[in-house]
Amino acid sequence: MKFVNKIELGDPSSKKQNFIDFKLKMLCCRYWYLDLWDCHDMVFPFWRIYWNKNEGGQLTLQDDVYKMTPDYIYIISPFTSFSTRYLNHHEFDSGIHVSGKNLTEKHNEAYYESKYLIHFFTHFNLGTPFDNVFPGIFKIELTDHLRERLNYLTERLKVENQNFKLTFNLKLQSFVKEAISNIGAELWKTINIDDRVLSVHRFIEANIGEKLSNSELAALVNMAPNSFARLFKDEMNITLHNFIQNRKIAKACEIFEHTNETIEGISYRLGFSDRYHFSRVFKSITGISPALYKSGRYTS
Missing domain, CATH: 1.10.10.60 (Homeodomain-like)
Incomplete structure (x- = not known):
């Protein structure tokens, strides 16, 4: 007969397991149509995930230019100095200029997709020490599971974008966690x-x-x-x-x-x-x- 090694954990094994804890804190999550997205040298202390449903968005990090496509999400770590642009309507070479509104179920999304940049974004923090990794932009291919989560989130954001229910929160956190798990191991040097x-x-x-x-x-x-x-x-x-x-x-x-x-x-x-x-x-x-x-x- 085996006895439970740690009664409080209900764990029958004598082998200790080490887990890494982080504190995911969501700051915002939105689904917008944009006619202007000229943002230059943005540096903020939170993570971002960007996804555009259509072509025309662009990210710049120093000399690297990322032409955004619907098959990828783009993860930006805290304190990264980067710029954004909507190529179909570009006016500014400095400053931060955004013009658009959130999409709702009343909008004909196909119509807006033909005239605007359809843009999903979420901001979040991971806590100490994970908010102090090296700056960068990470291009992550959409897996079937990520795409399924993203479709759910964008559809729900068209219905409700203020008081989110438990299911939305759980699926948003699941989406974020799976997305960042696809970043290369070299990013996480700070945990050691x-x-x-x-x-x-x-x-x-x-x-x-x-x-x-x-x-x-x-x-x-x-x-x-x-x-x-x-x-x-x-x-x-x-x-x-x-x-x-x-x-x-x-x-x-x-x-x-x-x-x-x-x-x-x-x-x-x-x-x-x-x-x-x-x-x-x-x-x-x-x-x-x-x-x-x-x-x-x-x-x-």
């Missing part, structure tokens, strides 16, 4: 970072509103400030100072998404000296002002 760096990383997340110094953070892992700064840069491919600034702006974007808090209130809450300092850092990282981000006019 040094334990000292990960420990400080988690401390920063838990104390993001504080003014954090290199010496204070290095002391947490019993290292000299310069030595820890070098270790952090080697492991994360970013300086400790820039990482903290990025995480503060990421938190600011999250607060903007889910509250009506003022720019002054957020700048104080995140440890900036004043609104002007916060606004300067926010724009240097995202490319737009916090006021424009708060308005939502940049979306897509």
Whole structure:
């Protein structure tokens, strides 16, 4: 007779299993028709998945140009500086310009597909440390299962795009998880970072509103400030100072998404000296002002 090894788990085996946990947090999911999609040098602290039902969309990452096709989805990791374009109606070479509306069941989709760019997008976060992978755009071929999920999501978004039921949430999360599982293993290097760096990383997340110094953070892992700064840069491919600034702006974007808090209130809450300092850092990282981000006019 075998006895249950861990009563609380109901697990009869004595062999320990190690799982990787992440916290998927959905930020938005929309299905739009666009007549303008000129967005340049966008840098935001969340993941994106894009899919266009028809031809004409284009993504640019430095010198790489991705001509979007309906047989692929495009996954963009956080803090990637990229640009978008709708080739049939291109007007701007800088700034962020989007014009369109959500598709509903009242629209004749075939008609709109002949005149507009039919665009699905979702934004989300995965939590520590998965929101700090290397920047990039990843082209993923639509499997039959992904296509089935995508068809369900886009049809439901034409009926309801605000208060989603449990089934929609589960299928959206399933779609996102399967999509990102198709990204190459090299992307996930950050899950194997040094334990000292990960420990400080988690401390920063838990104390993001504080003014954090290199010496204070290095002391947490019993290292000299310069030595820890070098270790952090080697492991994360970013300086400790820039990482903290990025995480503060990421938190600011999250607060903007889910509250009506003022720019002054957020700048104080995140440890900036004043609104002007916060606004300067926010724009240097995202490319737009916090006021424009708060308005939502940049979306897509």
